[in-house]
Structures are given as C-alpha cells and as structure tokens.
Amino acid sequence: MQQSMIGEIVRTARRSLLAAFGLTALLLILLPIERNHSDQAIAAATEKARAASVISEQIRLEDERLTMSAWMAAATGEQRWIERYERHLPAIDRDIAQAKALAPSALSRRFDAETSKANAALVRMETASFEAVRKGDMPRARSILDSNEYRAQKKILSDGTTRFVHGLTAHAAKDLANVKGRKRVLLFMLSLLAGASFLGMWHLLNTRLSRLEVDYSHAERRLHMRAAHDELTGLLNRRSFNDRATEMIERANASGVGLTVITMLDLDNFKDVNDTLGHQVGDELIRAVGRRIMNRLPESAILARLGGDEFAIAANALDEAHAQRIIEEALGCLKETFALHSENLRISTSAGIAIGPIHADNVDDLLRLADMALYRSKSDGRNSIQMFSPEMDESVRIRRELESDLRNAIADGQLELHYQPLCNAPGSDMSGVEALVRWNHPTKGLISPALFVPIAERNGQICELGAWVLERAFQDARRWPTIITAINLSPRQLKHPDFLSTLKRLVERLEVDPRRFELEVTESLLLEESERVQNVLATLHLMGFRIALDDFGTGYSSLSYLRKFAFDKIKIDQSFIKSIETSAEAAEIIRSVVNLGHALHMTTTAEGVETQEQRHFLEAAGCHQMQGYLFGRPDTADAIADRLARQHRAVA
Numbered sequence: 001m002q003q004s005m006i007g008e009i010v011r012t013a014r015r016s017l018l019a020a021f022g023l024t025a026l027l028l029i030l031l032p033i034e035r036n037h038s039d040q041a042i043a044a045a046t047e048k049a050r051a052a053s054v055i056s057e058q059i060r061l062e063d064e065r066l067t068m069s070a071w072m073a074a075a076t077g078e079q080r081w082i083e084r085y086e087r088h089l090p091a092i093d094r095d096i097a098q099a100k101a102l103a104p105s106a107l108s109r110r111f112d113a114e115t116s117k118a119n120a121a122l123v124r125m126e127t128a129s130f131e132a133v134r135k136g137d138m139p140r141a142r143s144i145l146d147s148n149e150y151r152a153q154k155k156i157l158s159d160g161t162t163r164f165v166h167g168l169t170a171h172a173a174k175d176l177a178n179v180k181g182r183k184r185v186l187l188f189m190l191s192l193l194a195g196a197s198f199l200g201m202w203h204l205l206n207t208r209l210s211r212l213e214v215d216y217s218h219a220e221r222r223l224h225m226r227a228a229h230d231e232l233t234g235l236l237n238r239r240s241f242n243d244r245a246t247e248m249i250e251r252a253n254a255s256g257v258g259l260t261v262i263t264m265l266d267l268d269n270f271k272d273v274n275d276t277l278g279h280q281v282g283d284e285l286i287r288a289v290g291r292r293i294m295n296r297l298p299e300s301a302i303l304a305r306l307g308g309d310e311f312a313i314a315a316n317a318l319d320e321a322h323a324q325r326i327i328e329e330a331l332g333c334l335k336e337t338f339a340l341h342s343e344n345l346r347i348s349t350s351a352g353i354a355i356g357p358i359h360a361d362n363v364d365d366l367l368r369l370a371d372m373a374l375y376r377s378k379s380d381g382r383n384s385i386q387m388f389s390p391e392m393d394e395s396v397r398i399r400r401e402l403e404s405d406l407r408n409a410i411a412d413g414q415l416e417l418h419y420q421p422l423c424n425a426p427g428s429d430m431s432g433v434e435a436l437v438r439w440n441h442p443t444k445g446l447i448s449p450a451l452f453v454p455i456a457e458r459n460g461q462i463c464e465l466g467a468w469v470l471e472r473a474f475q476d477a478r479r480w481p482t483i484i485t486a487i488n489l490s491p492r493q494l495k496h497p498d499f500l501s502t503l504k505r506l507v508e509r510l511e512v513d514p515r516r517f518e519l520e521v522t523e524s525l526l527l528e529e530s531e532r533v534q535n536v537l538a539t540l541h542l543m544g545f546r547i548a549l550d551d552f553g554t555g556y557s558s559l560s561y562l563r564k565f566a567f568d569k570i571k572i573d574q575s576f577i578k579s580i581e582t583s584a585e586a587a588e589i590i591r592s593v594v595n596l597g598h599a600l601h602m603t604t605t606a607e608g609v610e611t612q613e614q615r616h617f618l619e620a621a622g623c624h625q626m627q628g629y630l631f632g633r634p635d636t637a638d639a640i641a642d643r644l645a646r647q648h649r650a651v652a
C-alpha cells in the first residue's frame with residue numbers, strides 16, 4: 001500500500017517534470033525560430049518602407065524636373081530642354097512602375113484612375129507646347145503651359161501623386177508596424193501559452209498530489225490502526241498498550257495521587273474451545289470477551305489483546321481495594337453464558353493484578369508482575385483474580401534457579417525414584433506401586449516433582465527425565481516381580497517422536513516384561529492430536545503395557561475418551577477423595593465413576609486416601625484399589641522390597 005502510493009507520487013512527479021521539460025524544450029526551439037522569422041519580416045518591412053520613401057522622393061524630383069524642363073523650353077525656346085524632358089519622361093514611368101510594385105494594388109488602381117487622364121492631357125499639352133517652340137511660336141508655347149487647363153491637370157496629377165506617395169509610405173510604415181506588432185503579439189502569446197501550461201501543470205500536479213496526500217493519509221491512518229490495534233478484536237495491541245499505559249502511569253506519578261492497575265488475564269482452557277468447537281467459534285469468543293470487558297471498564301481504562309486468549313487492562317484507581325473492585329466488575333460479566341454459533345459457552349478466567357507505583361513504576365515490570373500473579377491464579381486452580389505479592393516474585397526466582405540446576409540433576413545422579421503402595425480393597429495388601437520421582441538437590445534438599453516436572457516439561461528436559469525414570473523403575477521392579485509397577489508419563493514425553501523407539505530399546509536391553517507395568521497418562525494428553533496419541537497408546541497396549549488414566553476428574557473428564565481409549569484403569573483424583581465427607585456432589589461423582597469402571601471393565605483406583613472414613617466410603621462404593629498416606633507414603637525401593645517381603649511372610 002505504502003509502496004504503491006510512493007510509486008504513484010514518483011510517477012506523477014516524473015510525468016510532470018517530463019511535461020515541463022518538453023514544453024521548455026519546445027519553447028527553446030520555437031522562440032529563436034520565431035525571433036528569426038519576425039526579424040526577417042521586420043527587416044523586409046523596413047527595407048520596403050525605405051524603398052517606398054526613396055521612390056516617392058524620386059517621383060517627386062522627376063516630376064519637378066519634367067515640369068521645369070517644359071517651362072524652360074517654353075521660356076528659352078532652346079531645343080536641349082525638350083530633349084531633357086524627353087529623356088526624363090521614361091524615368092518617371094519607370095519610377096511609378098516601381099512604386100506600384102511596392103504599393104497595394106488598390107492604391108495603384110486608385111492612382112491610375114485619378115491620374116491617367118491628367119497625365120495624358122499634360123503630355124499632350126506639353127507636346128503641343130514643344131511643337132510651338134520648334135516652330136518658334138514662343139508665346140503660344142508659354143500660353144499652353146500657362147493655361148488654366150494645364151494648371152488644373154497639373155494639380156490633379158500632383159495631388160494624385162502626392163496621395164499615392166503618401167499612401168505608399170504610410171502602407172510601408174503600417175506593414176512595418178504590423179510586423180513588429182505581430183512579433184510582440186506572438187512573443188506575448190508564446191509566453192502566455194508557457195505560463196498557462198506551467199500553471200495548468202502545476203495545478204494538475206498539485207491536485208493530483210493533494211489527492212494522493214489524502215489517499216496516503218487514509219492509508220497511513222489504516223496502517224497506524226493496524227500497527228496499533230489487534231486485528232481480530234480491534235482492541236489495542238501490545239505495543240500501543242505499553243505506550244498508553246506508560247502515559248497513564250506518568251500522569252498518575254506526576255499528579256502524585258492515584259494508582260495505575262495493570263491486569264493480565266486469560267481464559268481458562270481456551271485451547272479446548274478451539275479444539276472442540278473450531279477456530280471460528282474461538283475467534284468469536286475472543287471478540288465477545290473483548291466487547292464485554294470493554295463495556296464494563298471505566299471510560300479512562302484501556303484494554304488490549306496481547307495475543308491468543310491473553311488480554312491486558314490498565315486503569316486508574318484510588319487505592320488497592322478500588323483497583324480490585326474495578327477488575328472484579330470488569331471480569332464479572334464473563335461468567336454469563338456466551339451464545340455463539342448456536343453454542344452456549346460458559347468460560348472462566350484467571351487474572352493477575354499488579355499496581356503502580358506500589359509494586360513497580362513502569363509498564364514492563366508491572367506487566368511481568370501481573371503475569372506472575374496470573375501464573376499463581378492458574379496454578380491455584382484457575383478461575384480467580386490474584387493480586388501480585390512479593391513472594392510470587394520469589395517463587396519465580398526459585399523456579400528460574402531450579403530450571404538451570406535441573407540441567408545437571410540427571411547427569412549428577414541427583415534424581416531418586418520413590419514408590420508408593422497401591423493396595424487392593426478391602427485388604428491392605430500391596431498389589432502394586434507407583435513410581436514417583438524426587439530430586440535430591442545438593443543445597444535445597446528433596447524437591448517435589450510437582451515443582452520440577454512442569455519445569456522439565458517446559459524446557460524440554462522431560463524426555464531425558466522420563467527415560468531415566470523408566471530405566472530406574474524397570475530395574476527396581478526386578479525386586480518385586482509379583483506386583484505391578486506404575487510409571488507416570490508426561491504428555492510431552494509421550495508425544496515425542498522418539499518415545500516409542502526409546503522405550504522399545506529399553507525393554508529389549510533390560511528384558512522387561514511390559515505386562516508387569518502400568519503407564520499413567522493424564523486427560524490433558526487426550527485433548528490434542530488424538531489420532532497420533534491413540535496410535536501410541538495402542539502400540540503400548542500391543543507391547544503388553546497396561547494404561548491408566550491418571551487424575552480423572554480434573555480435566556475434561558469425558559465418557560468419549562474412556563470409550564475411545566481402551567484404558568485398563570481409572571485413577572480418581574485425590575481432590576474428590578478429600579471432599580467425600582464435605583461434598584455430596586464429590587461422593588456422587590466417585591460412585592458413578594466406580595460404576596462406570598465396572599461397566600467398562602476398568603479398574604478404579606482412588607488416590608490420596610488418608611482416613612478410615614474415606615476408605616470405608618470407597619470400599620462401600622466398590623472401588624477396586626486405593627492409594628494414599630493411609631496405606632503408605634512414597635518410599636525408597638529398599639523400603640518397598642522390605643514391606644513386600646513382610647507381606648509375603650504374613651501370607652505364608
């Protein structure tokens with residue numbers, strides 16, 4: 001857009017320049033030609049005027065000579081005057097012919113009409129006078145020339161000649177004036193033409209350019225809009241959010257009163273909406289969320305979409321409580337159902353708040369802290385608004401440290417594998433163990449997998465970690481050949497292209513019997529790429545491994561998953577077990593999952609069983625297997641081997 005606009009301007013400017021050059025060149029050629037041409041015309045007219053005046057003077061002189069010769073002949077009777085007269089007569093005829101050639105034909109015709117009779121009469125009378133001279137009759141010769149008739153004809157001729165001569169010189173002068181005038185007019189016209197074309201061109205260029213300018217400013221505005229706004233929602237984008245929020249913070253700081261609230265939020269499990277209902281519905285939801293929040297925010301607040309399902313808010317507030325209220329009010333509207341494409345969607349959101357200048361004094365830091373608070377909201381089970389607190393920063397710092405320490409943990413032998421008993425109901429005999437990894441950090445002591453497994457998942461170390469766990473568990477399990485060993489698989493580990501080949505090599509090398517192992521996977525794995533995941537799970541099954549669905553009830557517990565994948569076991573998440581006594585709903589869910597397990601021929605295992613009450617409830621519900629502190633905490637392989645030996649002795 002910008003390119004073509006600039007191109008258009010360049011083309012227009014080039015065309016105008018070309019036209020201007022062309023016109024100038026034409027003028028440069030035309031002007032000398034015209035000057036030359038008019039100079040010649042002026043020279044010719046000047047010459048003609050000069051010739052006219054010379055010839056006029058000559059005619060007058062010749063006429064005087066003739067008249068004088070005639071008079072002298074009549075006065076003296078000398079023959080030589082007559083001869084002189086006759087010599088001069090052709091000269092005047094010649095002069096008149098010349099003058100006529102210079103004169104316009106109308107003037108010549110008038111001259112002829114006026115003078116030819118008089119001329120003839122005069123010649124006749126002068127010839128008669130000369131006749132008398134030759135005869136010696138001088139009185140008669142004089143009387144002819146003295147007669148009224150001769151004088152009258154003489155006057156006619158002289159007047160006619162004078163008029164002719166005047167006419168002739170006037171005509172030549174007029175010609176000259178005309179030529180000079182024409183030159184002036186021509187030059188004037190050419191300059192006028194040049195001026196007009198320059199003006200026209202300037203006008204054209206000007207209007208064209210101003211139209212381009214208008215187009216360009218529209219395009220520029222659109223570009224600015226695009227650069228400053230998110231395309232999907234029309235909300236601000238990250239860059240313009242940063243600029244505007246910076247202004248808000250600076251204004252608040254300058255005034256010395258008021259706070260600036262920066263909030264980061266995202267929709268919980270938005271990915272599922274995209275995966276199950278399609279991107280179109282997902283996009284529509286994002287737009288609707290943006291609109292709803294916008295309508296609830298105070299006028300001075302700003303809302304941006306930072307990407308995906310992530311939004312940011314900046315608002316002015318009087319104090320922390322006010323800040324919290326503004327955000328709660330703005331996000332409260334998201335709890336209502338969204339009706340999109342005949343789908344009624346209910347969503348929840350997680351948000352993190354940081355307040356300037358209490359927590360930080362610039363947008364970047366405030367956004368970072370709000371993001372930490374958001375992270376906390378997510379890890380605390382989502383669907384909440386968290387205010388940043390300094391200990392979050394601390395936990396992030398610790399996470400970063402762990403991240404870098406974890407790189408050496410495996411190579412340095414800092415990982416350990418503990419095992420937690422899985423007991424068959426109703427007795428408390430161990431029918432299996434679950435392998436749970438621990439990190440024995442050189443300075444921080446034992447670190448929970450709940451802390452470092454997600455880190456390993458994020459930085460890609462999970463495959464290495466997972467392979468270590470598999471190998472360790474396969475080796476340890478040789479010590480308890482009569483029971484099942486469960487091993488946790490992370491989604492990222494299972495989806496890795498090399499996962500199956502690594503596992504197969506390991507199985508061959510350690511001569512593992514897969515039927516003695518159970519692989520635990522979580523529901524989140526099943527949400528995406530179901531075809532590929534299904535193939536991997538099917539292969540694992542074919543190899544002989546049992547597959548358990550871990551943490552059932554925390555994700556998108558759906559019957560369709562249970563039908564699609566042939567799980568051997570469902571592990572009911574410990575959050576349900578914890579709520580058995582307090583929540584009738586949790587108890588009901590447990591009962592129905594256990595029934596479902598029976599119907600689908602799957603084992604059901606209850607996790608996190610800590611009390612006898614829980615155990616009794618689960619036994620009554622028909623749960624096959626239990627796991628929890630009531631039956632045993634995770635312990636070392638030695639401890640498990642000892643316990644199993646005791647168990648065997650007791651049976652014996």
Ligand code: C2E
Pocket residue numbers: 420435436437448449450453466469488489490550551574607608609610627628629630634
């Ligand atoms: P999980 O698979 O649900 O493992 C059970 C967790 O519950 C274990 O925590 C266990 O110590 C704890 N637990 C067992 N009984 C009770 C009880 O009665 N009360 C309470 N409050 N907790 C109980 P742990 O060992 O901290 O492991 C946490 C999570 O880390 C595991 O949850 C699992 O998702 C993950 N994890 C552990 N080891 C591995 C591993 O080798 N690979 C992978 N990918 N993940 C692992």
Ligand code: CA
Pocket residue numbers: 434488520550
């Ligand atoms: Ca597990």
Ligand code: CA
Pocket residue numbers: 550551571573574607
């Ligand atoms: Ca579990």
